[in-house]
Amino acid sequence: MKIRMTPIALALLACASSAGAGENLGDLFRDGKPILDLRYRYEHVDQDNALNNANAQTIRTRVGFQSGKWYGLSGLIEADNVSRIGDASYNSTRNGQGDYSVVADPDGSEFNQALLRYDFALGNAVAGRQRINLDNQRFVGGVAWRQNEQTYDGVLGQLKPIDGLTLTYAYIDNINTVFGPDDNRFDNRTNPANIDGHSHLLNAQYLFSPALTVTAYSYLLGLDNLANAPAAPFGSLSSKTTGLRFTGALSGLSYALEYARQTDYADNPLELSSEYYLAELGYSLSSVALKAGYEVLGGDEGPGNRAFQTPLATKHAFQGWADIFLTTPADGIKDSYLSASMPLLGGTVTGMYHDYRAELGSSHYGDEINISYARPIPLLKGLTALAKYARYDADNANVDTDKLWLQAQYSY
Template sequence: MKKLLPLIVLLICLVGNEAMAQFTVSAEVRPRSEFRNGFKTLTDDSKDPVFFTEQRSRLYLDYLSDDFKFKLAFQDIRMWGESPQIYKRESGNTFISEAWGQYFISPSFSVKAGRQIISYDNERFLGGLEWAQQGRRHDALLFIYDSQESKSQLHFGLAYNQDADTSEPGFIQGDGAGFYSVGGNYKTMQYGWYHKDFESTSFSILALNAGYQNADSTVSNKQTFGFIPSTTLGSLKLAGDFYYQTGSFGGRDVNAFLAGINATIQTSVTPLTFGVEYISGDDDPSNDQIKAFSPDFGTNHAFNGFMDYFYVGPANGAVGVNDLYLKTSWKLGKGSLKAHAHHFLTGSTQIDEMGTELSKSMGTEIDLVYGINLKGGVTWNIGYSQMFATDTMESLREGDKTHLQNWAWTMITFKPTLFSSSK
C-alpha cells in the first residue's frame, strides 16, 4: 500500500491545480466470518464443519471533471491467518479491482474503457457480484447514451480477451497466437442494453453474445436475450425477468430459458413478496442440445437462496431449478430483519441410478439476515440459513439429508471517505 501514496499525493496536487475537478479518496474494510455446515451442497457425518474469516480491503480513487471521470480501485483479499505474523514477502493477494476512464463527448453520450463493473437491472444476468469478496469485473469498452429528458438509456459494450501465456512475439504472429486459455472466461463479448422509464412502469431489453474458445481453436458463440419489466399499481408492484439462450457452446446447440415473476404487496406491517422463477434444465444431457439455462455473469447469490446451492460454485449441471419463494422484512430495534423462504423443485426430469424418476421437490431453505447501521456509516450484518433437503436433493448431490444442513455468518463493513476536494 505504501507504493500507492505517491500516486495519491500526485492526484491531489493535480486536482488542486484544476478548479473544476473533484477528487475523492475512500476506503473499505469488510471482514466476514462464516460457519459452513452444508453450504452449497449437502454434508454428512464424515465431514467436519468449517469456520473462517475472509476479509476484503479496498482503496478507491475517484476523479471527476466536466469532460471525463476515472476510477482506480485497489483490492486485497485474504483469509485471516494465511500470512505469517512476521514475513518479508507473500503470494500476491493485492490487485487492481477497477481501472477505467469515461469521456463525455456530450452530456448524454460518453465512452468508457477499462476494467469495470458491468451491472444492470436486478443483476440476474449481468451483475457486479459484490457479495463475493473479490467481485466480478470485465475488461471492456462501452458506448453509453443516457438521456434524462427522455428517461432512457442505451448501452453498447464489447470485449476481446487475450491471455499472457504466449511470449510477446506471439501476439505479432505465430501458430496459436490468438488461442485464449483462461477457463470460464469468454474470449469475445458484445452486448446491447436499452432501458426506458415511464411514470409507473419501466422495462429493459438485453442482447448479449459471448464467444468461448474451444479446444480445437474454434469459437462457440452463445446468445442471451432478456426482457426485464416492472410496474406499480397502487400498493402492488409487479416485476419479472425473461431470458432466452441460443447459439452454441462447446460444439452443442443451446436452447434454454429463464422466466421469473414476483409481486410485492405493501402492508401496514411489512412488505410481502411472492415469486416464482423457472430455470430450464435438460431431461437428457446426452442429446445434441443444451437445454439448461446458465445465468453466466449475474450476481447469483442474490437468487435461489443464500446458501448458494444453485449457480454459485456448482453450476447445477443439467438439473435446472423451479424456485417458489416468499420474502419479507420488518424493523427490529434499530435495524431490520429480512426473512426469505424458498421451495426448490427440479427444472427437468431426473432419473436415479435404478432408472426411477425422482420427485421434483429438492428441498426448502430458510434465510434470516439482520442488518443495522452503526455510527459513522459502519454497517453490521448477521445471517443464518438452513436447508431442509429431500430424497431428490440427496440423490442429486449425495450427502445426508437427515444431517443438519446450515450456514451462519456475520460481516461488518467500514467505508470511510478519507479525502474529498470541493468541485
Template sequence: MFRARHLPVLYSLLASLHACGVLAAAPVQAQSVYDAIVQGKSVSQFRLRYEYVDQENKADDANAFTLQTLLGWQTASYFDTSITAQLINISHLNQDFYDNNLGKNHPSQLPTVPDPEITDINQLYIDYAGIPKTNVRLGRQIIRLDNTRFVGDIVFRQSSQVFDGLTVTNHALSNSEILFGHYEHLRQSTGKYRNTNFDIAHFSYKYLPKASVTAYGYFIDQADTGQNTGVADNAHKDIGLRFDGAIDINPDWRWLHTVEYARQTAYQGGSREIDASYSKIGLGLGYQQWFARVDQEVLGSHDGLYAFQTPMATLHPFQGWADMFSVTPRQGMVDRFVTFGSTVDQWIILSEWHHLSADTHFQTPTGTGEDYGHELDLSLAYQFTPQFQAKLEYAQFREDDILGATSAASTRKPDVTKSWVTLLYQF
C-alpha cells in the same frame, strides 16, 4: 451485437441530437488536473467477515475470518473526463477453513469458502462525458444490470467480479437508458482470470415512477465459461424482456410485480444442445417500509441435456444464499420462493424461503424425482451511520429427492448450514 467499431456511428447520432437541441449541456468542470484530483471522492471500504459452514459431507466445519480492503479514488471531471482507480486486497486472518492444497492431491476436509487471498487492481477506468447525456467508460469496471441475474459483480463475496472493456450509456430519450458494452477479459470472484468476448445491448424505459420495462441481449462468445455444463462449447446468447417495479395504490400501499422471459440459444459455434428458456413471475404487496412477495423463477432444461445458465451473474441471491446451485443442473431449476422484509429506523430485515425442484424429472437410485431441496435464509442488519453497517446472515439448505443416476454419494447436494457476521465501513 456491439463492437468498438460501432462507436463512430453512435457518436454521429448523439452529435445530431445535440445539434438539434435535444440533449442538455455538459456538467460543470474542474479548472485544472489538481482541482480534479482534490475535488474527487474516495471509493474505499473495509469489510471484515466471519463465515461459518457446517456441511454434511465434510469432516470439519469452516470458520473463516477474512478482511476485504478496497482503496480507491474517483476524480472530478476535467475536460469531460474523470478517472477511477481502486485496489483490492483480500486477507485471511486465520487458516481454519482454506485448503491450500486446493483439493489437487486429496479431497478437502473443509467446506469451501471461496474467498482466496488476492491483491489486485479492482477497478481502473476512464469516464468520458463530452457527448451530452452520454457516458463512455473504458477499462476495468464493475457492472450491475437489473437485479444482477444476468450481469453482476458478485458483491457478496469478498472478491468482486470485474470486466475489462467498454461501456457506453445514453439517456437522450426521456425516462430511458440505452447501454452497449463490449468486454474482453473477466476476473471472477475466485480471482481467476478468463479471456472472454462478451457483448451487451440493454434498453430500459420507466413507464411508471417506480416501474420499468427492459429489453436486453447478452452475447457470450466464450467456449469455456468456467461452468461444468456438460457441453464442450458454452458460447450462447440471451434475448429477453423484463417488467419490474412497484405501482402505488395510495401513499402507504403499493403493488410489487415482476414478469420476465428470456431465450438462451447457441452462439458463435456453441453446442447445439444450448436451447433453453428463462422465466420469472412475481407479485407482492408493500406497506410503508414493509413488503412481502411470492415469486417463481424457472431456468428451463433442454430434455435433461442442458439447462439455462447465467455465468456472468451475481449468483448469490438466487436459489438461496447457501450457493448450492451456481451451475444450473441439466434437469433445470424451478425456484418457488417467498420474501419478506422491512427497513425500520436503522434496522434492515430480510427473510426468504425457497422450494427448489427440477424443470424435468431426474433419475434417482430408487426411481425418479423432481425436488432438489428447500432453503431458509435470514438477514438482520443495522446501519449505525451512512458509512458503517453490521450484518448477521443465516442460510440452511436441506435436500429432498436425491439427484443422481446411480450413485447418491457422488451426485447429491449435501445439507448445509451457513452463517455470516459482517462489519462494513465505507469511506
C-alpha cells in the same frame, strides 16, 4: 512497455483535449474523493457429507481514488486485497484444503477497477476495468457479496437520446472473477481467475411511467476458457440470451415479469435451447415489504448439461443464500419463494423461503430458509454490521447445508 488504447479511450481523450479552456485541469484532483472500504467476515459452512466444516475469517481492504471531472472526463482507480485471518480451515478453491467445504474467498491483491470515463449531454462512455451491473443482476453483475468482486475489462457506452430511454452496449474481452486474482494447480474449468473471450451486452430500457418500465436485452457471451462442469468441454457456457422484462410499482404494489430464451453462441460444442420465466409480486405496507415469486430456469434432455445458465450473474442474490444452485441442474429448476423485511431495533431484518423443484420431471430438490439482520453502528459513521444465516434441506439432490456469516464493514 507498450500501452494499447481502445478506440473509445482514444475518443474520450480527443473529446477532452478539444474542449475549451474554461475549466481547470486541477479539478480532476481538487474535486476527487479517496476510496476506503474495509470488510471483515466470518463464514461457517456445515454440510451433511464427508467434508470438514469450514470456518473462514477474511478481511477485504479496498483503497482507491475517484477523480473529479474536467470537461466530462474523469478517472477511477481501485485496488483490493483479500487476506485470511487465522487458520485456513476452509477450501478457498486455491489453497488446496479440499477436505473442507468451500468458502470462495481466495487470498490475493489486484486492481478491482481502473477506468477512464467521459460524460456528455446524452450519455457516457467508460473504458477499462469496471463494475457492470445490468437490471437486477440476474444475467450480468458484480457478485459484490464475495470478498473479491467480479469486474469486467472492456468498453461500455450508454446513450439517453430521449427522456425515459437508456441504450447500453458493452464489449468485454476479460472477466476478473471472484476466484482470482490467480490460478494455480487447485483450480478447474468451472472457476478460472480470469475468463477470456469476446462478449457483447446490449440492453434497451424505456421508462413509460413509475408503473411500467420495459427492458429488452441480448447478451452474447463468448467464454472461451469456462465450462459448466470440471470435466465438460471449454466453451460450454458460451451462450446468447435474449429477453424482455417488465417492472413497475403503484400504490404499494410492485411487480416483475420476464421471459428469456438461451441458445448456444461462439464455439460452444453443445446445442442450447432453453427458456427462462419470472413472475414476481410485491407489496409494501408502511415499513414492511412482502414479496412472492416464481422463477424457472429451463432444463434440456440432451446429452451434457444444456440447462439455462447465468455464468455472469450475481448468483448469491437468487435461489437462496446457501449457493446450492450456482450451476443450474440439467433438468432445470423451478424456484417458488416468499420474502419479508421490516425494521427492527435500528436495523432491518429479512426472511426468505424457497422451494426448489426440477423443471423437467418431478424431482424435489429441497427447500431453504434465509434470515439476515443488518444494522448501522452508531459509534462510527459508515460502519455497518450484518448477521446472516441460510439452511438448505436437501431432498432428491445435493446435501443438507447450513451457512452462517458475521460481518462488519466500514466505508469512507
